Amino acid sequence: MAAAPSMAAAIAATLPAVSTTPAPAAPTYEAIPASMSKAIDIEADIPLTSVQLDGLVVSKIIKHSREAQGGNAHGLLLGLDLDGTLEVSNCFPLPHHFNEEDDKSIKGVAKYQASMLRSLKEVQADDSIVGFYQATTLGSFFSQSLVETQAIHQERLRHGGVVVVHDISQTARGNASFRGFRLTKAFLDAYKRNNFSTESLIDHRLTFSTIVEEIPLRVRTNALMSAFLDTLATSSPSPAGAAPSLASSTTALPPSYSVLNLGGVGVARNLEQIVEAMDAYKTEEGNLGYLQRQIAREKARAEGYVMKRKEENATRVAQGLAPLPEEDVSRLFKIPPEPSRLESMLLLGRIGAYAKSVEETSSAGLVKMYATKAGNGA
Incomplete structure (x- = not known):
C-alpha cells in the first residue's frame, strides 16, 4: 500500500515547475533598458536582502491567527521580488489539515490552493507565490512540516521564498511580531542528502541555531490604510447642539492596558x-x-x-x-x-x-x- 503524500509535497504540486527548456539563441523581444535591468532581474541574479510586507498582508495574517486555534494558522504569500526586495502584496490562508496521513485532506488543501491561485489570476491580482506564513506562540516555530515546506519553496521558487513567522503571544501583549526566515545553505545541503548523522552535522557545522537565517523585514502601509487607522484612533465628534457625553469623548479604539x-x-x-x-x-x-x-x-x-x-x-x-570463501x-x-x-x-x-x-x-x-x-x- 502506497504511503500518503506529505502536506508539503501536495502543496508543491501546485507550485511552478523548474524550467528545463533551453533559452533561445537569439531573443526576438525588445531588449530591457539598462536603467531597468537591475530592477526587473529576470535571471534572479540579485540576492534577496529584505522582505517588505504590505499593511493589508499584516492585517490578514493577524486576523487569521486570531481566528485559528492555537498556532495552526498558515497560508501562502503572494508578491514580487524587485531589486533584492521581496515585496509581499497579498496572502490567503490555507485550511488546517488535522491528520497528516489523511490523503483526502491533503489533496483537498492542494485543490483549494490551486483554485485560489486561479481565481486571483482571473481578476488580474498577484498570483505569484513568494513564500508562506506561519503563526506561532512564544517564539517557537521549528517543526518538521515547516522545514519540509520551506525546503520545497527554496528549490522551486525564483529567490527561494521566505517563511514569515507571526508570534501570537507577542501580539496579545501589544507588539505585532513578524520575522522572515530562510533555510541556510548548509542545512539545505544536508536536507537534500537526507543525512543528519553525527558526521554530517560536524561536516556542515550544523546546530539548532544554524538551521535558518533571518532576513530583515519591514512593513509598508499605504495612504488608504493609514487614513483608516487614523479614523479609528481619533475621537468621534458629538452632534451639533448636543451635550458632550462620555461615549462621544472617548476614542473609537478602546484603550489598551496590556502594557x-x-x-x-x-x-x-x-x-x-x-x-x-x-x-x-x-x-x-x-x-x-x-x-x-x-x-x-x-x-x-x-x-x-x-x-x-x-x-x-x-x-x-x-x-x-x-580457505573458506569470504561472505558478505x-x-x-x-x-x-x-x-x-x-x-x-x-x-x-x-x-x-x-x-x-x-x-x-x-x-x-x-x-x-x-x-x-x-x-x-x-
Missing part, C-alpha cells in the same frame, strides 16, 4: 512549554541512545564473525586446506543506519526559543514590578 500586565500567566505557560519540550527532547535522546546501542551490538557481532572466519582460514591454510557481512548482519538527529535539533530550537521568550517576559515583568513598588511608595 500594565505583569505577564505572570504568560511566564507560567512559557515554563510549561519548556518542561514539555525538555521531556520530548529527553525521550528523543533515549530513542537515539537505544538505536546507537543496537548498531554497536550488530557491528560487534559482524566484527566477531569476520575475526572468527579469519582464524578458521588461517588454521585451514596451516593444515594445507583451501552486510547480508548476514543487518546493521541499522545511523539515526537522524534532525528531530533533536528542532527540539533544541524550540527549547532555545522558549527560553528566550521567558527571559524577555520575566525581565519586563521585573521592571514593571519594581515600577509598581516605587509608585506605591513601598
